[in-house]
Amino acid sequence: MKLTGAQMLLKCLEMEGVEVMFGFPGGAVIDIYDEIPNSTVEHILVRHEQGAIHAADGYARATGRVGVCLVTSGPGATNTVTGIATAYMDSIPVVIFTGQVPRALIGNDAFQEVDIVGITRSCTKHNYLVQDIEDLAVTIKQAFYLARSGRPGPVLVDLPKDVMQQVAEFRYPESVQMRSYNPTCKPHVGQVRKVMKLLRKAKKPLIYSGGGVITSGSHADLTWLARNLCIPVTSTLMGLGAFPGDDPLFLGMLGMHGTFAANMAVNNCDLLLAVGARFDDRVTGKVDTFAPNATIVHIDVDPTSIQKNVSVHVPLVADCKAALAALRAESEASLDDIDWCADHREWVGQVQDWGREHPLTYKDDDAVIKPQFVVEKIYEITKGDAIIATEVGQNQMWAAQFYKYTRPNTLLTSGGLGTMGYGFPAAMGAQRAFPGKLVIDIAGDGSIQMCIQEMMTVVCNRLPVKIVILNNGYLGMVRQWQELFYRKNYCETCLDAQPDFVKLAEAYGAAGFRVTEKKDVESTLREAFALDKPVIVDIRVAREENVYPMVPAGASLTEMLLV
Amino acid sequence: MNKHTLSVMVENEPGVLSRVSGLFSGRGFNIYSLNVAPTLEKGVSLMTIVAEGDDQIIEQIVKQLRKLVPTIKVKDLTEVKSVEREMVLIKVNAEDSKRAEILRIVDIFRCKVVDVSTDELTIEVTGDQGKIGALINLLGRFGIKEIARTGNVAMQRSMQMDL
Ligand SMILES: Cc1ncc(C[n+]2csc(CCOP(=O)(O)OP(=O)(O)O)c2C)c(N)n1
Numbered sequence: 149m150k151l152t153g154a155q156m157l158l159k160c161l162e163m164e165g166v167e168v169m170f171g172f173p174g175g176a177v178i179d180i181y182d183e184i185p186n187s188t189v190e191h192i193l194v195r196h197e198q199g200a201i202h203a204a205d206g207y208a209r210a211t212g213r214v215g216v217c218l219v220t221s222g223p224g225a226t227n228t229v230t231g232i233a234t235a236y237m238d239s240i241p242v243v244i245f246t247g248q249v250p251r252a253l254i255g256n257d258a259f260q261e262v263d264i265v266g267i268t269r270s271c272t273k274h275n276y277l278v279q280d281i282e283d284l285a286v287t288i289k290q291a292f293y294l295a296r297s298g299r300p301g302p303v304l305v306d307l308p309k310d311v312m313q314q315v316a317e318f319r320y321p322e323s324v325q326m327r328s329y330n331p332t333c334k335p336h337v338g339q340v341r342k343v344m345k346l347l348r349k350a351k352k353p354l355i356y357s358g359g360g361v362i363t364s365g366s367h368a369d370l371t372w373l374a375r376n377l378c379i380p381v382t383s384t385l386m387g388l389g390a391f392p393g394d395d396p397l398f399l400g401m402l403g404m405h406g407t408f409a410a411n412m413a414v415n416n417c418d419l420l421l422a423v424g425a426r427f428d429d430r431v432t433g434k435v436d437t438f439a440p441n442a443t444i445v446h447i448d449v450d451p452t453s454i455q456k457n458v459s460v461h462v463p464l465v466a467d468c469k470a471a472l473a474a475l476r477a478e479s480e481a482s483l484d485d486i487d488w489c490a491d492h493r494e495w496v497g498q499v500q501d502w503g504r505e506h507p508l509t510y511k512d513d514d515a516v517i518k519p520q521f522v523v524e525k526i527y528e529i530t531k532g533d534a535i536i537a538t539e540v541g542q543n544q545m546w547a548a549q550f551y552k553y554t555r556p557n558t559l560l561t562s563g564g565l566g567t568m569g570y571g572f573p574a575a576m577g578a579q580r581a582f583p584g585k586l587v588i589d590i591a592g593d594g595s596i597q598m599c600i601q602e603m604m605t606v607v608c609n610r611l612p613v614k615i616v617i618l619n620n621g622y623l624g625m626v627r628q629w630q631e632l633f634y635r636k637n638y639c640e641t642c643l644d645a646q647p648d649f650v651k652l653a654e655a656y657g658a659a660g661f662r663v664t665e666k667k668d669v670e671s672t673l674r675e676a677f678a679l680d681k682p683v684i685v686d687i688r689v690a691r692e693e694n695v696y697p698m699v700p701a702g703a704s705l706t707e708m709l710l711v
Numbered sequence: 712m713n714k715h716t717l718s719v720m721v722e723n724e725p726g727v728l729s730r731v732s733g734l735f736s737g738r739g740f741n742i743y744s745l746n747v748a749p750t751l752e753k754g755v756s757l758m759t760i761v762a763e764g765d766d767q768i769i770e771q772i773v774k775q776l777r778k779l780v781p782t783i784k785v786k787d788l789t790e791v792k793s794v795e796r797e798m799v800l801i802k803v804n805a806e807d808s809k810r811a812e813i814l815r816i817v818d819i820f821r822c823k824v825v826d827v828s829t830d831e832l833t834i835e836v837t838g839d840q841g842k843i844g845a846l847i848n849l850l851g852r853f854g855i856k857e858i859a860r861t862g863n864v865a866m867q868r869s870m871q872m873d874l
Contacts, residue, residue: 269733326780
């Protein structure tokens with residue numbers, strides 16, 4: 149079958165099972181857009197390319213499948229860079245198609261030309277410039293394979309306009325052969341035994357679970373291990389939802405805004421089992437004093453993550469799912485002769501005492517609305533059965549602390565890059581994947597203004613995303629740092645000048661609510677969540693509320709500032 | 712800080728060199744020298760990279776290189792017996808009174824004179840770091856005007872034998 153490059157691209161997407169892509173047209177990709185009506189792949193027109201890439205990313209996080217976006221050359225391509233870096237830092241599988249000027253013009257500073265392959269080299273897992281239509285199908289096959297295998301990540305494919313117009317015989321390869329790319333996914337048996345031995349010996353073991361557990365789909369094995377071997381679990385921001393947040397063994401997040409119990413447990417454990425987590429500086433605090441008494445086991449599919457930030461005693465390079473399944477198989481045999489829970493009773497008791505001594509808390513108030521109270525109400529109303537996206541800042545930390553994530557893929561948040569503007573378009577992508585589900589973006593008044601134009605996209609695509617703005621009139625997280633570490637010099641963090649968010653929602657054809665009194669929080673949220681259309685709920689919260697506990701940057705995890 | 716010689720086999724595709732060099736610059740690693748050329752195998756290039764760093768940095772460099780999609784194989788030749796060679800062109804001051812002495816050194820080091828003028832000699836030398844360092848040292852006092860180095864190329868020894 150002879151096809152044009154544009155037809156081929158869409159055929160390939162169909163064969164990869166892609167149901168939807170998010171995009172924005174332009175001269176370099178008109179040929180592709182010309183074919184979209186003939187394809188089963190749905191296209192959602194965003195209002196800014198950053199919205200397209202975040203939506204593809206949110207779709208990927210919520211479904212575990214590859215997200216796809218399509219943009220034009222030059223400015224279209226560069227507008228995706230923030231989103232690509234966001235997906236890269238959080239290991240999210242997305243494939244980005246960018247238009248490119250015709251091959252004859254490449255390198256000539258042609259109209260709307262940028263070297264997007266060069267620009268994104270350091271924030272993609274891999275990227276391609278397709279120079280010949282004969283390579284197109286193979287390249288796309290590889291792009292999807294690379295995006296989802298090993299340590300997942302974004303892969304960019306740059307498509308010159310004339311290649312999209314060329315005609316060639318279409319053959320989609322059935323499998324991928326790349327002699328240079330062979331991620332290690334199966335765990336080494338000897339290492340698994342070694343880990344088992346350490347687990348048997350440990351008196352105070354602790355599981356430190358990260359986003360890799362979610363990406364690899366290994367939450368069931370993680371949960372089995374923790375419960376059957378009676379090991380407390382702490383999680384990174386990215387790992388929330390991998391282990392049920394309402395389980396008594398769950399300590400909450402660790403690190404800068406982690407719980408007292410989690411940070412104390414890290415400090416006192418004798419065995420730290422790190423799974424799919426990468427010892428980010430927001431997690432470790434001062435590295436020299438991180439888990440000072442522990443033997444550290446590190447399971448990760450990416451060898452570069454191991455030994456990068458902390459020195460690890462037992463590395464286990466493998467897909468988390470394969471590794472945890474192997475550990476589970478090994479320990480299943482031990483359940484008859486070892487009473488794990490008896491062995492760990494004292495330790496688990498100690499850890500839970502820490503949790504009771506210093507739970508996550510805040511000073512509630514009837515005169516003003518506390519942002520934590522709002523998040524708690526959202527959890528109560530949804531009973532945890534919603535997909536929560538967040539923006540970045542205090543809103544993100546409160547969403548992590550005061551909402552209990554009981555299932556994987558239900559928290560969509562920019563962990564590694566901390567991208568303001570991520571949450572709303574990501575929520576849009578998730579809502580497209582799950583039209584019937586309640587999808588809520590917990591936002592700050594600063595962040596929401598970064599990609600607010602996607603209101604139009606959600607309205608015309610009937611994606612009933614709910615935006616709850618914890619409106620403190622500040623770039624709150626930066627203001628918190630200024631308060632604590634910069635003599636309250638609130639330089640350029642006050643957002644007194646604000647749009648009327650209710651009118652703004654209405655201008656786009658969505659619904660808007662404003663809440664200024666505590667007594668109205670619950671009823672308004674209920675009303676908003678029940679509406680079958682996009683909604684902004686603008687909640688005026690205590691202006692100078694801080695996120696606690698807090699470990700100051702560079703301090704040890706035990707040096708927490710508490711409420 | 713140690714120097715490690717890394718032999719890196721890569722798919723010879725567009726942009727592969729900038730992927731490798733970008734990895735070094737983006738992560739703050741130090742390249743001492745870098746040499747690339749095709750191998751006998753179709754589509755495969757060999758890079759010899761001399762990198763500087765402590766053990767932990769070198770470990771990261773090796774792992775990060777392996778992680779690049781076009782990378783086929785990475786070997787740290789510092790850990791095995793290997794042959795390393797560099798080719799250098801040296802243009803040195805050589806007025807008449809010094810010329811004989813320079814030529815004697817050229818002879819001892821088994822180098823080649825590849826260009827001559829009334830007051831300069833250009834010398835080609837091939838050897839390992841030790842030999843090249845020594846020669847540069849000796850010629851230094853005559854005044855080296857220009858120097859061009861290829862950077863190391865290296866290969867693991869096939870037999871564990873010093874030749
Ligand atoms: C794109 C981007 N620019 C700047 C920052 C730095 N930053 C981190 S948190 C924050 C404040 C966010 O304010 P807001 O969205 O109002 O949320 P709040 O902290 O008040 O909940 C800023 C400016 C960032 N993370 N991302």
